[in-house]
Amino acid sequence: MYFGSVRFFRHLIVVLVILLIFGLTVSTICLTVINGNYKDQISEMQSEVVLAQSNPVEEKPQNGLTIEYQEGYPDMYAKLAEKTKTVPKTVYLTFDDGPSARTAEILDILKQENIKATFFIIGREGVREKDLMKRIVEEGHTIGIHTYSHVYSSIYQSVESFLDDFHQTYDLIYEVTGVKPEIFRFPGGSINKYSAQYYEEIIAEMTRRGFTYYDWNSSSGDAIAHATQSSVYNSTVQSSAGKDRIILLMHDSIGKSCTVAALPKIIEYYKAEGFQFERITNDVAPVAFNYINY
Numbered sequence: 001m002y003f004g005s006v007r008f009f010r011h012l013i014v015v016l017v018i019l020l021i022f023g024l025t026v027s028t029i030c031l032t033v034i035n036g037n038y039k040d041q042i043s044e045m046q047s048e049v050v051l052a053q054s055n056p057v058e059e060k061p062q063n064g065l066t067i068e069y070q071e072g073y074p075d076m077y078a079k080l081a082e083k084t085k086t087v088p089k090t091v092y093l094t095f096d097d098g099p100s101a102r103t104a105e106i107l108d109i110l111k112q113e114n115i116k117a118t119f120f121i122i123g124r125e126g127v128r129e130k131d132l133m134k135r136i137v138e139e140g141h142t143i144g145i146h147t148y149s150h151v152y153s154s155i156y157q158s159v160e161s162f163l164d165d166f167h168q169t170y171d172l173i174y175e176v177t178g179v180k181p182e183i184f185r186f187p188g189g190s191i192n193k194y195s196a197q198y199y200e201e202i203i204a205e206m207t208r209r210g211f212t213y214y215d216w217n218s219s220s221g222d223a224i225a226h227a228t229q230s231s232v233y234n235s236t237v238q239s240s241a242g243k244d245r246i247i248l249l250m251h252d253s254i255g256k257s258c259t260v261a262a263l264p265k266i267i268e269y270y271k272a273e274g275f276q277f278e279r280i281t282n283d284v285a286p287v288a289f290n291y292i293n294y
């Protein structure tokens with residue numbers, strides 16, 4: 001009988017060996033092909049990387065998104081304070097629109113009283129009064145920017161116009177006093193009918209550059225026509241009532257004799273109310289007008 005015979009088993013072994021060899025050969029061929037493909041894929045990817053490296057995709061210009069004025073005046077930057085402080089029972093006397101002969105008189109009073117204050121100067125006036133600019137700094141007060149021309153219709157025309165004007169006073173203060181100013185006050189305050197169209201953009205750009213602006217929460221009313229010594233004093237007292245921290249608006253332009261005349265009494269009033277006097281530095285928490293409802 002063939003099945004179960006010794007011959008049958010011999011043949012079976014031979015067939016099995018042939019099948020085994022065939023199977024091994026086929027699987028070796030398959031593996032080689034797969035491996036080859038895989039290698040091809042890897043080398044393709046590698047060459048793509050090399051290509052990408054040698055031909056970097058050019059950055060597309062962000063049409064309409066490039067803000068050119070950010071690139072202007074590369075030296076005009078300040079360092080924003082990391083932390084701001086709010087000191088209660090403090091008054092910050094601020095004088096805008098100088099320097100002028102009135103500034104000298106105000107500096108004398110402040111010296112006598114040993115009080116430090118803040119002067120937001122107009123560059124156009126400062127050019128004529130460089131000694132007073134130096135005196136402000138030498139006597140320990142803060143010098144800030146109140147633009148160069150103070151002409152609302154031109155400075156608020158655009159962000160570019162504002163920067164163009166601002167840098168003139170920035171440069172002037174640095175040249176004359178060696179101080180790089182860090183704070184400023186907008187003519188008419190940060191939000192007024194002239195700045196209405198661009199104030200958010202101007203504020204954003206000035207903040208990006210590290211400058212801090214200060215509006216006021218109390219006013220001497222010395223900017224109105226026919227202001228007198230007593231009207232200045234009364235406005236100061238009325239607008240200060242109930243406030244714990246005051247940034248007082250005053251002016252030291254040439255015509256403000258009433259302000260100079262009222263100043264000793266104003267100082268006396270604040271002292272009697274228990275206030276301390278400080279100059280503004282950029283770590284003083286700003287007083288700023290609300291955006292809302294304008």
Ligand SMILES: [Zn+2]
Nearest residue numbers: 096097187188
């Ligand atoms: Zn002003």
